Amino acid sequence: METKERLEQIFRDVFDDDGLNISDEMIIADIERWDSFMHVQLVIAIEEAFGVKFEIAEAVKFKDIGDIRRMLEEKIAANTHN
């Protein structure tokens, strides 16, 4: 599955909305039911699903879905190179 599709699954699960569609241009804060607790839950879910760990600076700027996808793809690529 593409990173974007896996991300979409996670978003649907965390925000409890099966109809949620994400796009690179979206900002997490635009999603209904978003709050800082759900934000942390989202970070935990993504880290767990992809087996990655975000640095503080990354987790803090974790807002734009396109950014998240690009950060993830870089990390996954780095993991496969090691």
Next chain:
Amino acid sequence: MMTEEEICKRIAFFQDLFTRKGNVFKSASEVLSLSAKFTRIEQLYNRHENAKSLIPKKIAVLAPFTTHYLKMMLKIYLYRDGILPSFYDDKYDSITADLIDTNSELFSFNPDILLLWTYHTDIKQYPDLFSTEAEIKSWVDNIVGYYKRLWALSANIKGCSVFQTNFVSPIYRQLGNMEANYLFSKTNCLNKLNMELILNKAPHVNFVDVDYLASYIGKERWFDESSYLISKQGLSAVATNLSARVISNLLAAGIGKIKKCLVLDLDNTIWGGVVGDVGAEGINVNPNDPLGEAYLAFQKYVMELKSRGVILAVCSKNDEAIAKEPFTYYSDMYIKLDDISCFVANWNDKATNLADIANTLNIGIDSLVFFDDNPVEREIVRQYLPDVTVIDVPDDPAMYVRVMEEAMCFNWLALSKEDVIRSDSYVQDQKRKVSESFYIDYDSYLKSLDMRAKTGYAGMSEIPRVVQLINKSNQFNLRTRRYSEAEVIHMLDNPGEKRILFIDFNDRFGAYGVISALIVIKNDDTAFIDTWVMSCRVFKRGIEYLAVNMIYDVAHSWDCQWITGEYSPTQKNKIVSTLYDDLGFERLSPEEFGYSEHAGVLFRCNISNIVPKHHHIHVESMNSFS
């Protein structure tokens, strides 16, 4: 918004999820996600019929970091373990303030459970380098004194039990490896503090061994710096998940939901090979073979469980004689036939056999843990007996001990003398049964048992066992009211109005320890039997006659005219449904009784009508009852 159909579907999903035993919740994010989804329908869920069997508990979680995620995860586990939680909305980092002010919201919340999460940063000043032993001791005493004050304050909350984590030393070490060499290192100071807290523990306090949990998953995974810095979580999500599971387990033990018996398969479970095919000489329990050694290690572990009071049973698809052969053929197997309280080897299905085992041992189906290498048998038991805890046994016998540890089935709150002798007393029971067959009538059998009892008012030394009986007894339990240790200790304050009685029992085959407890409450001219429980292992010995004589003595000492009691029916206490009738009490309507909240059958007896009951127990009374 969710549609009505979505809501119904979701409620059904959680109803199913919560009946599944074993480790169905794997990862931290899965549990968080389930909790968030459950929260949306929680109120509707609680209106459903199946939520009625849940025991409500008010829980205050006090920690020096955000407790949001811990509470979210706890919620899911608690519902599964039979508890309906309501959480106190704590203010971050205000443990002392909440407890010191008796007008605080915490006091008006009146929690049943106070979960105190300690953290290495709670301590602002550690001993200096080169501190002497005396200086370290005074540092420890000072902190222990602080917790003793907190415990004393929490004792002002009626019926509140405290669950407090021990300290986990942090991942960083000022002195590196040198920490191990100096008493004044932070690591050793925290170790000493943990030890001193145990020595000073108040009776209503239970420690949660998060230090073990941290070492189990490793400090590296226990702490998560960015989680702390970003969202003030003191533990990683993985650590929070594990802790929530364990704490829920412990709170469930507090309401009597514990596992008592380990049911083992034989072939490829406690030895290698199938004895029916290869014979006793062909099975593998060879200490010089790695595989044989693995089975022996498992046996040794099982025996350690047995010696702390876990009852052992066997359930094997075999001919009985063949199944028993290896026990006599090998003298160096750790498990002996005499260690097994109930040995079932036949060709019936295992669900039926497990039900029989529970029945023979007189314990609930939900107190069984099933360990079988065959996945088909496990699936059958899961399906037909969902209340049984089924262990996911791996293929490799080297991992048997570890999966048992990971399942954490036997997390009791306290160990009593009675627990430790229990697993033997089932074997003694078999001997009693053999002896019973020699006697023509039951009365002369009872006489032959040489039964002796010590009776008295329970004091602090009997309280832990009395509390255990109150919370664990399901069958001989007239009203099934559960009380925490703290609540029972409160009752000791007023002997003029509340009396707690106990019976310690033995016979010529062995000692049982304290097997019965009663709480009698004075209400004007009436002595009300609030609680009357007895261990299922001593039914039909005439102990209830001894007990009713004790009740009479208490009523008499209070100058009461009447003794009243109640039978509240549950699914498990049918055995005592006619107890009061048999003892000569008359049935009452609720109006005559004067209490309206009672749902059970009410009984009364005028004390002038009581004839002391005859029994064959030689009684040594610790207190003068009259």
